[in-house]
Amino acid sequence: MSSHNSHLTAISRKTLPRPTRWLMSYDPLLLLVKQKYLIMDYGCGKCELVNPSNWVNYDPYYCFADLSKSTGMFERIVCNYVLCVIPPEERMYVLKDIQRLLKDSGMAYISVRNDKPQWGWGVSKRKTYQGRVQGLPLPLLYKCHGFRIYTLTKDTELV
Numbered sequence: 001m002s003s004h005n006s007h008l009t010a011i012s013r014k015t016l017p018r019p020t021r022w023l024m025s026y027d028p029l030l031l032l033v034k035q036k037y038l039i040m041d042y043g044c045g046k047c048e049l050v051n052p053s054n055w056v057n058y059d060p061y062y063c064f065a066d067l068s069k070s071t072g073m074f075e076r077i078v079c080n081y082v083l084c085v086i087p088p089e090e091r092m093y094v095l096k097d098i099q100r101l102l103k104d105s106g107m108a109y110i111s112v113r114n115d116k117p118q119w120g121w122g123v124s125k126r127k128t129y130q131g132r133v134q135g136l137p138l139p140l141l142y143k144c145h146g147f148r149i150y151t152l153t154k155d156t157e158l159v
Contacts (some may be wrong), residue, residue: 019111043082077108
């Protein structure tokens with residue numbers, strides 16, 4: 001991964017992000033999990049304090065963990081807005097890493113912003129990258145003004 005200061009885009013939260021709240025009403029497993037390490041917030045930023053206590057929080061800057069031995073471990077993975085703050089050439093790497101972490105029966109939910117101008121953003125004054133995500137090779141689960149949620153499984157073909 002390059003050093004594009006994506007961690008500077010993470011905001012402190014008092015509540016769960018909107019896509020996570022929507023997903024909790026959609027997928028009861030996100031609420032009812034009884035075992036630790038079945039659910040992960042990939043790229044959690046500063047959400048560790050608001051996420052359910054039985055979730056694994058991973059962020060290369062705020063909640064680093066060695067995931068090399070976690071292949072096929074997670075039943076659900078939530079990934080909110082990560083693809084929006086990394087350059088397009090790194091997005092497939094993140095999707096493939098999430099796919100690697102999923103159990104065969106697992107499901108990942110990838111949310112991206114839907115409330116910004118259609119083209120670009122680029123590098124901000126804070127030297128962070130933020131960009132619109134279009135053309136993901138994933139099934140669209142939900143779309144509203146603020147965000148879109150896509151699904152990813154072990155079997156999803158990533159091109």
